[in-house]
Amino acid sequence: MQRYFVSAEQFEGRDSVRLTEDDAFHAVRVMRMKEGEKFIVSDGASRVALAAVEEASAAEVRARIVEELPMESEPAWSVTIAQSLPKGDKMELVIQKGTEIGAYRFAPFQSERMIVQYDGKKEAKRLERWGKIAKEAAEQAHRCIVPQVEAVRSWRELTDSISDFDLALFCYEREGDGAKGKGVKDALLEWKRSCGGELPDSPKLLLIVGPEGGFTEAEAKGAEAAGAIVVGLGKRILRTETAGIVGLTCLLYEAGEMGGA
Structure with a gap:
């Protein structure tokens, strides 16, 4: 309907x-x-x-x-996808598919290896376009809310916001190299143990995704120092527009949204 x-x-x-x-x-x-x-x-x-x-x-x-x-279609975990600005219309894909899967909010940001040239003068028009895409995707997916698409942040503004979340995951391809590093499930197990097995009600999670050129080692260290957990998404290198979708799906599966709990 x-x-x-x-x-x-x-x-x-x-x-x-x-x-x-x-x-x-x-x-x-x-x-x-x-x-x-x-x-x-x-x-x-x-x-x-x-x-x-x-x-x-x-x-x-x-x-x-x-x-x-009843408002039954929203995930119990509120996941914000922080996406470094990709080139072309890739951000539109992230917003569309992320909304369909169950993202709560999108936080685009600037990072060191970002390919696209950020133009603040075009931001209002771009945000309007992104908001419309989120609304249409939410209608199609029978969401009860329309995920908010925030104004573009600086890297510092993003890392300063990490403390606002119950858990922040920093997706880093080096952590997934050879599948030897920490993955999303490992990070969630540690988080659950740190909570004594009792997670916060309606937990807020942040999933940080890099640009086409990936994150720098300095950015990884900075995010970790700010409280994020560095994780890999497997031993294959994912495109920037794919990583957030994969990470979000993993999180909502572990939350039991897809029969995984």
Whole structure:
């Protein structure tokens, strides 16, 4: 069933909701919705409901709330993917697929071997584009929230934020060389032991992924000094747009989101 994310203001009390602008156009012109047809609507934070169309035009769709629905599709672990800015449209792929899998937030940042030239003047337009991709992917995946895409950070700003998380993993290809280093599962076992077997409620995790050229040794040491655990993702070298997706999947599997717990 089609799902739309709307602002809280578009819910009119407990009984009705409005779709406007692009969502209304999509519902009427693309999905061909007519009176009586149902869809799912969410405010992206605390409410999900089943709604039925009462009036429909390409400018606005008015619908009545049929039933309040439980927010069941979000992972118990909130994973933020910190992605060093890749070239081209690779960040769009990371956001799209990461949202589908279950990422909670995306934190793009600048690193030493980053290939793309960061242009702050284009940031607002780029963030708008990334936010739209996250919204569309969240609708497709039937998420209850739309993952936030944060403004681009500096390397220092990223490492300063590590202490805000219950666990931070720094993905480093040298740690995975020959599969002899510490992997994601090893790091999670250590973390669970350090918590005495009792993990925090709704733990916050940070997954740090490097650029096409990889991280420098200095960056690895800096991240570790800031509290991150350096891990490998196997003995194969992954593309930057693949690493975050693989790491996120590993984490959510270990969290039991895919039947792994």
